[in-house]
Amino acid sequence: MNSAGDKRPSVRSGVSGYGPIRAKVMGAEVRVRALTEASLGAVKEKESLNAFITVCRDRALQKADEVDRRVGEGKAGRLAGMVLAVKDLIAMKGLPVTCGSKMLERYVPPFDATVVERLEAEDAVIVGKTNMDEFGMGSSNENSAFGPVRNPWDETRIPGGSSGGSAAAVAAGMVMAALGTDTGGSVRQPAAHTGTVGLRPTYGRVSRYGLIAFASSLDQIGCITNSVEDCCMLLRVIAGPDPRDATSAAVPVPEYADFLSQDIRGMTFGLPSEYARDGLDPEIREAVERIVDLLREGGADVRTVSLPHNDYGIATYYLICTAEASSNLARYDGVRYGLRSGEPGGLESMFVRTRHEGFGEEVKRRIILGTYVLSAGYYEAYYRKAQKVRTLIRRDFENVFHTCDAVIGPTSPTTAFKLGEKVVDPLSMYLTDIYTVTAPLAGLPAISIPIGTDSKGLPMGLQITGKAFAEGELLGAANWVMKELQ
DSSP states (O other): OOOTTTTHHHHOOSOOOSHHHHHHHHTTSSOHHHHHHHHHHHHHHTGGGOOEEEEOHHHHHHHHHHHHHHHHTTOOOTTTTOEEEEETTBOOTTSOOOTTSGGGTTOOOSSOOHHHHHHHHTTOEEEEEEOOSGGGOOSSSOOOTTOOOOBTTBTTBOOOSSSHHHHHHHHTTSOSEEEEEESSSTTHHHHHHHTOEEEEOOTTSBOOTTBOOSSTTTOEEEEEESSHHHHHHHHHHHBSOOTTOTTSOOOOOOOGGGGTTOOOTTOEEEEEGGGOOTTSOHHHHHHHHHHHHHHHHTTOEEEEEOOTTGGGHHHHHHHHHHHHHHHHGGGOSSSSSSOOOOOOSOHHHHHHHHHHHHSOHHHHHHHHHHHHHHSTTTIIIIIIHHHHHHHHHHHHHHHHTTTOSEEEEESOSSSOOBTTSSTTOHHHHHGGGTTTSHHHHHTOOEEEEEEEEOTTSOEEEEEEEEOTTOHHHHHHHHHHHHHHHO
16 A cells, blocks of 8 residues: 555645645745735646636635735734635635536625635635536536546546545645535545545534535535645634524534644544445555554554444435435526526426526436425335434444544545446446445534555545544544554
8 A cells, every 4th residue: 555645746736735834924935926826827737627617816816915915914814825715516705606507507696605704704815616516416526517527646537526626626736725515425535536635524513604505404514635734724714603504503613723633542443344345445445454553553442333224324315315405406496596498488388498408417316316205105205214214323323432432434435436437327326425424414523534545546535433523533533644644
């Protein structure tokens, strides 16, 4: 197994991580405008990856000049000089928020999402909106109306989805960090496929105001970065309650950087027996086993545990998320905003034509499935039963956490596969999320970190799942592993 950093320099030739740069920014050795111009140059140079839908050059440079002034005045925020991007289902005032769909191709929101407000208040510079699977529905970033994103490690392969644009932008050095969204693994899975760090916080830790919903009880904004340290800085700013989001939790936000020196000695990690599946790539299995040995050498206890309902995760997830998608996407009818079909006909015809023209195949598939499971005669048999299994999955984790501090395992059963390889087989595509869907169902935080490359030179990821609102301990453990792999 190669070390986690072996191939990164060949991929990342643009903007580096934020941590080493901040001191230079605050010491006026580096201007934020220069960092922003370098980022915009990298975005232009690497257009072949198709990582961005919208680039906001003027807005970014204007903000960079403002931050430079604030640095000179000694008033710079926590993220002064951090150049980043946000997934294109997070609202930014005056910029299109397409959700990777023709349905919203021309929709421009009149407000900023809470996370955008918080980032810019702390002097982060946002250079653009990243490409994504349409409405967040996908595991490969091949479902975008604006074309697939390509993996910077191998442009013939997928970057993972649905936050593949954000992950590719970070991995390719276009930006220092990016925001994605994680409904069933859409931050962690692309992070694993691109050799980056991807954190899904506890449900409710980060405000969803200004996030266009896919599945409201599962969606959570997360971070994709080059390092755990950068992830700590980013989460510290975007986390916290928001009166505009009733699902945000009134839980204090700690200083996550304080956990970076955490030692894993005395910690207990659970390795679920259910993760030893036939579909797990042998090289990923071996890489995870080496991490287990590393943890034990560091003084941690790693024990085999059981998540008895893990194998029901995919079915449960897709029943719940499609039902919620069916409800959330009913608003796109051509009347209030977004696309409206120009075909002649009455009101009902306009509804039908608008949704036919505006939605892609995967979105239509999930709307149909969600409408079916919510329909009379099937609600009890499918949706209600899925909710009961969801409760059992959450209890499985609660039982494990009685004796363990965190759960470890692979992030994805395989490394990045070829573009087009699974498009014709939706079930095979859905199964790529087998290890990531249970944390969202239980509302728990989880992080994916790079643990090396396989024999094809493709990144592999380790997932660590923690207790609710224990992101600090989770980040500390992840940072320890990454430091040991350097």
